[in-house]
Amino acid sequence: MSKKIVYTHGDATRPPEPGSKIIAHVVNDAGRWGAGFVAALSSRWPQPQAAYRQWYRDRATNDFGLGAIQLVEVEDDLWVANLVGQHGIRSRTTTEAPVRYDAIDQALASLSEQARALSASVHMPRIGCGLAGGRWEKVEPLIAHRLTEQRVPVTVYDLQ
Template sequence: MAVSRRWPEPERDYRAWHRGRSHNDFGLGAVRLIQVRGDLWVANMIGQHGMRTGSKGPPIRYDAVDRCLAALADHAERLAASAHIPRIGTGLAGGHWERIEPLITARLSARDIPVTVYDLA
């Protein structure tokens, strides 16, 4: 929500990407970068299936988050960028930070990509 209020482009792109999913790469583990300023990009990452916890458990898919973070690391290296992220996967996705943080460490920090994690209020 905070990103969408400040920069509407990533949400518009996500919605268009989702609408065209039968003809594009939208799916678990996919990542799209949207440039919102000359030096600022937002990554839309598909790391959950659905929106609500149901009989198959929470929507989070840790393997998809891992693939997203690996792709994000490739982009960050190409752009010589750092990563600034909230505690992804722990809200509506129903994931546990104790499982997400090691993925971030392995995929980003291990490649010397600076990471800042924000706790959103």
């Protein structure tokens, strides 16, 4: 297996490789779902949004919070990983980006364990760099350290 991130143009919700696959993306800790990459996920499957909202609603009795991950099976051998790596959402009144790199790092460590247990490859957009306001030069090394260096194949998709 490759130790480098593979970059491609295409739709991260439609990974073409055979075998078990996980589509990873970053969600916020505010229970908000509806913009960015989640819109593409919701147009394909209802389960990731429904599971995220339930996870958020029941947060007093579960592990929901920054750094947590939720794996949702959407098809045979295909999962969506909701990674809580964003504190709140960006607003007009704040200049601070909601991305939390330490939370993304923690979530990627858990994702690595899950991917290896499932013998799955991981597919994603440039997580944490859209509405979360992160910088790829900070996220990419986390992915390399937590996933590709642990022999988990990763493909990053840029829309054409």
